Amino acid sequence: MENQIRIRHLSNHEEVSLLNFEFSKRFPWYTSNDYFYKCLEENIEGKRVTLMAYYGDTLAGCCHLMFTSDYPYFKTGNIPEINDLNVFPEFRR
Numbered sequence: 001m002e003n004q005i006r007i008r009h010l011s012n013h014e015e016v017s018l019l020n021f022e023f024s025k026r027f028p029w030y031t032s033n034d035y036f037y038k039c040l041e042e043n044i045e046g047k048r049v050t051l052m053a054y055y056g057d058t059l060a061g062c063c064h065l066m067f068t069s070d071y072p073y074f075k076t077g078n079i080p081e082i083n084d085l086n087v088f089p090e091f092r093r
Helices: 013-026 035-045 072-076
Strands: 005-009 048-055 058-066 081-087
Touching: 013 035, 013 058, 035 048
Parallel strands: none
Antiparallel strands: 005 048, 048 058, 058 081
């Protein structure tokens, strides 16, 4: 069996559009409000790492690592925050 799971670093506007589309399709509560564009900017600035998981050629979810957290315990301890880990329902388990 070939590797079916791939991880990619968010790096361009096409991936932002894909994230917006896939989140809107699956989660009725989701409204983009430029969230993933902000994430892309923070990736470029080195403030955040956004990883996108693919199963085959299909986006299966994403996760963010924020280097500086707003949570006081994390902030004072200089602990990065795993933020907003999302696996689309059909890819869970």
